[in-house]
Amino acid sequence: MENEKLSLPNYNIPEELENVVAITTLDRLYNWGRRSSLWPLTFGLACCAIEMIAAQMARYDMARFGMEVMRPTPRQADMILVSGTVTKKMLPAIIRLYNQMPEPKYVVAMGACASGGGPFKEGYNVVAGIDKFLPVDVYIPGCPPTPQALIAGLIKLQERIDKDSLKKVRWYNKEKKDGNYVPMPILGPDLIDVRRNAEIRDAAATKATQESA
Amino acid sequence: MATPILTQTVDLAARFPGMVTADARPGYTGFIVNKENLLEVATAVRDEFGFDLLSSLTGVDYIAENKMEVVYHAFKTTGGSGLIFKVQVERIDPIEIPSLTHIWHGLEFQEREVWDLYGIKFTDHPDMRRILMWEGFEGHPLRKDWKEAFYEEEVKPYKSRWPEGKHTFAEDKNPFHDNLNFPKDFDPEKYVVDKEEDLYASLERHTMKDEAGKMKTDSVVVNLGPHHPSTHGVLRVAVTLNGETVMGLKPVMGYLHRNHEKIGERSTFTQIIPYTDRLDYFNSMSNNFGYVTTVEKMMNIQVAERAEYIRVIMAELSRVQNHLVFIGMLLNDLGTMFTPALYAFEERELIVDIFEAVSGSRMMCNYYRFGGVVRDVSDEILQKIKDLVFDRLPAKTDEMERLLNENEVLVGRLKGTHVLSAEDAINFSVTGPVLRASGVPYDLRRADPYSIYDRFDFDVAVRHNGDMMDNYLIRFDEIRQSLRILEQALKQIPQGPINSQKPNYQIKVPAGEAYGRIESPKGELGFYIISTGKGNPYRYHVRAPSFVNLTAIEKICIGTKIQDFVALLAMLDIVMGELDR
Numbered sequence: 001m002e003n004e005k006l007s008l009p010n011y012n013i014p015e016e017l018e019n020v021v022a023i024t025t026l027d028r029l030y031n032w033g034r035r036s037s038l039w040p041l042t043f044g045l046a047c048c049a050i051e052m053i054a055a056q057m058a059r060y061d062m063a064r065f066g067m068e069v070m071r072p073t074p075r076q077a078d079m080i081l082v083s084g085t086v087t088k089k090m091l092p093a094i095i096r097l098y099n100q101m102p103e104p105k106y107v108v109a110m111g112a113c114a115s116g117g118g119p120f121k122e123g124y125n126v127v128a129g130i131d132k133f134l135p136v137d138v139y140i141p142g143c144p145p146t147p148q149a150l151i152a153g154l155i156k157l158q159e160r161i162d163k164d165s166l167k168k169v170r171w172y173n174k175e176k177k178d179g180n181y182v183p184m185p186i187l188g189p190d191l192i193d194v195r196r197n198a199e200i201r202d203a204a205a206t207k208a209t210q211e212s213a
Numbered sequence: 214m215a216t217p218i219l220t221q222t223v224d225l226a227a228r229f230p231g232m233v234t235a236d237a238r239p240g241y242t243g244f245i246v247n248k249e250n251l252l253e254v255a256t257a258v259r260d261e262f263g264f265d266l267l268s269s270l271t272g273v274d275y276i277a278e279n280k281m282e283v284v285y286h287a288f289k290t291t292g293g294s295g296l297i298f299k300v301q302v303e304r305i306d307p308i309e310i311p312s313l314t315h316i317w318h319g320l321e322f323q324e325r326e327v328w329d330l331y332g333i334k335f336t337d338h339p340d341m342r343r344i345l346m347w348e349g350f351e352g353h354p355l356r357k358d359w360k361e362a363f364y365e366e367e368v369k370p371y372k373s374r375w376p377e378g379k380h381t382f383a384e385d386k387n388p389f390h391d392n393l394n395f396p397k398d399f400d401p402e403k404y405v406v407d408k409e410e411d412l413y414a415s416l417e418r419h420t421m422k423d424e425a426g427k428m429k430t431d432s433v434v435v436n437l438g439p440h441h442p443s444t445h446g447v448l449r450v451a452v453t454l455n456g457e458t459v460m461g462l463k464p465v466m467g468y469l470h471r472n473h474e475k476i477g478e479r480s481t482f483t484q485i486i487p488y489t490d491r492l493d494y495f496n497s498m499s500n501n502f503g504y505v506t507t508v509e510k511m512m513n514i515q516v517a518e519r520a521e522y523i524r525v526i527m528a529e530l531s532r533v534q535n536h537l538v539f540i541g542m543l544l545n546d547l548g549t550m551f552t553p554a555l556y557a558f559e560e561r562e563l564i565v566d567i568f569e570a571v572s573g574s575r576m577m578c579n580y581y582r583f584g585g586v587v588r589d590v591s592d593e594i595l596q597k598i599k600d601l602v603f604d605r606l607p608a609k610t611d612e613m614e615r616l617l618n619e620n621e622v623l624v625g626r627l628k629g630t631h632v633l634s635a636e637d638a639i640n641f642s643v644t645g646p647v648l649r650a651s652g653v654p655y656d657l658r659r660a661d662p663y664s665i666y667d668r669f670d671f672d673v674a675v676r677h678n679g680d681m682m683d684n685y686l687i688r689f690d691e692i693r694q695s696l697r698i699l700e701q702a703l704k705q706i707p708q709g710p711i712n713s714q715k716p717n718y719q720i721k722v723p724a725g726e727a728y729g730r731i732e733s734p735k736g737e738l739g740f741y742i743i744s745t746g747k748g749n750p751y752r753y754h755v756r757a758p759s760f761v762n763l764t765a766i767e768k769i770c771i772g773t774k775i776q777d778f779v780a781l782l783a784m785l786d787i788v789m790g791e792l793d794r
């Protein structure tokens with residue numbers, strides 16, 4: 001991949017200076033730094049977490065892509081791999097972790113459950129996809145995705161980072177202050193998404209009384 | 214050979230006339246105990262008849278008869294068949310049943326689960342709170358008249374999907390356009406959030422005042438998890454500490470409660486098999502094994518001979534890789550960051566390759582079917598398994614032992630750190646390697662043989678000190694015994710069909726109940742199924758070894774140091790998919 005190199009391809013740098021001098025743009029420097037050292041949060045939810053561990057082990061070795069430094073604390077992590085079924089009970093903890101991560105931050109939904117509920121979608125304690133709450137950058141299909149699929153997904157994330165521009169990325173947007181903050185959902189009689197309070201109140205008021213569902 | 218059906222060896226009705234009646238419903242066994250006499254009968258079951266291990270407790274909602282039932286399965290640690298007794302109560306709230314936690318401590322979490330999912334209160338229970346759902350959740354989900362937000366029909370296959378297959382979005386039908394269900398006229402802004410005061414009140418605290426009464430000291434409350442690298446998934450443990458010593462401890466679970474049982478009761482019998490894969494996601498083969506043997510017991514069918522061998526081979530390979538991963542992860546928790554896990558996963562990958570070759574998936578195998586297995590194992594794959602079992606795995610197990618067992622730090626950390634005594638382990642319904650490391654040779658492959666385990670020559674691994682070192686070493690013993698079984702099975706495997714039944718997607722199971730159990734790598738994995746003769750189970754309950762073993766964590770950890778707690782938790786070898794279901 002040409003983006004792994006820092007220098008822009010249209011500048012001709014003498015061979016003996018290639019490791020010393022680079023001519024590039026600020027965007028490219030920024031993206032190159034980000035993509036070459038993505039630190040994931042050590043965060044496993046369910047079955048997919050086991051394949052995530054397998055991907056770090058000797059056979060697949062995520063370290064080849066600069067992703068081996070799993071951080072147990074969100075304050076040091078660049079990306080959150082939502083690896084498994086998101087339940088209503090767990091959701092506030094996930095949102096809290098996400099809000100604690102410093103920007104720039106990326107979200108990868110690993111597996112069918114995190115992407116859209118998967119086989120457990122009909123369950124009463126299951127959130128049908130983490131994208132109802134977090135801005136997901138890459139979805140990885142599979143139940144669970146194989147380590148190869150996971151690594152392919154993470155390379156996709158790198159490709160996405162390559163397209164970032166300092167002017168446009170959401171975390172440097174001055175108008176939208178706290179644009180990335182996700183309000184904490186509340187565990188009530190069911191999961192309360194506080195952004196939808198009015199909608200929930202209206203729907204509950206018009207709900208048919210005889211309906212037990 | 215068919216699995217022996219649980220036979221009644223004890224006649225409770227004759228011993229307690231007027232208090233106990235035999236369960237005469239067709240297809241049912243066991244005894245129905247009067248609610249008032251439950252404590253007396255249960256004490257006699259343990260002390261007089263010797264059923265010291267109360268394996269499973271669960272509720273059933275007989276809504277048509279307007280009754281709620283609680284079913285107990287008691288067994289003897291010396292082996293043999295079990296004793297089933299039940300209590301029936303009117304289905305009018307509040308439903309109350311005396312708690313048996315004082316007789317069998319292992320019931321603590323299971324009774325809480327029945328309260329959470331069925332709304333049956335157990336009087337005299339030490340800590341009657343919800344366990345899988347949060348406090349404040351509306352309703353008791355496993356009741357037959359409770360419907361989830363994405364409810365479509367009572368049972369699958371849904372008419373909208375089959376045979377025409379006109380799909381709709383579940384979100385469109387729900388008034389909240391999501392997987393949500395609020396009571397009428399609910400106002401989210403006025404809702405008062407539960408501050409979990411009950412949880413913290415249930416913890417043992419340690420408050421002291423100095424002589425003058427001026428300076429007050431209190432214990433520190435620490436919440437480990439649900440996001441914590443050492444809790445093996447999304448378990449949360451609230452502990453109170455005096456310095457570094459654990460004073461009180463309560464696990465909080467349900468963060469991976471995926472409604473396995475509710476979905477299971479909506480699904481057909483065949484549709485449940487892939488869901489069982491996701492219980493203990495390390496050992497999908499063992500989970501399949503437990504489920505299909507239970508249903509086969511109800512259908513009373515023979516399993517194809519070759520399939521029996523394939524089943525045993527896959528289940529034992531699964532046990533080997535589970536224990537290898539356990540060793541790697543335990544050492545991770547002890548602070549050897551990663552290196553032993555790298556060794557363990559190297560071997561696991563080879564076993565997982567075999568699973569992928571036979572079933573098509575590395576982890577979620579969905580491989581067993583009623584009457585056999587789904588695909589045959591080719592000679593090529595058999596040769597691969599033989600290479601692994603005869604050459605590679607014994608050498609690699611020796612290598613791991615050589616690298617680790619004499620390590621001074623490891624021995625210092627593990628040796629003498631007490632886990633459980635035999636009496637406590639039995640009383641807390643602990644099963645699997647943890648029970649055997651306490652000196653109780655209770656292995657279902659011997660104690661209550663299922664499938665063809667009675668044909669193989671192997672020893673039940675047992676160790677007697679009950680400390681962490683024994684709990685760790687017994688995993689190596691079990692790997693060796695599994696390899697012994699594998700060697701014999703690989704030599705004896707016959708040619709022939711792999712399924713005694715014709716492929717059938719809508720099997721009908723005769724009406725009745727059954728409790729099937731197998732020795733999963735983590736302990737006794739039980740399935741309690743009630744069929745009404747239709748295509749779906751009326752009640753489908755999983756007795757998960759991780760869930761029941763965790764009941765003992767409070768007993769194990771109080772008084773130890775917080776850093777040992779992490780290792781002791783790893784020792785129980787819990788997996789969240791099975792714990793929360």
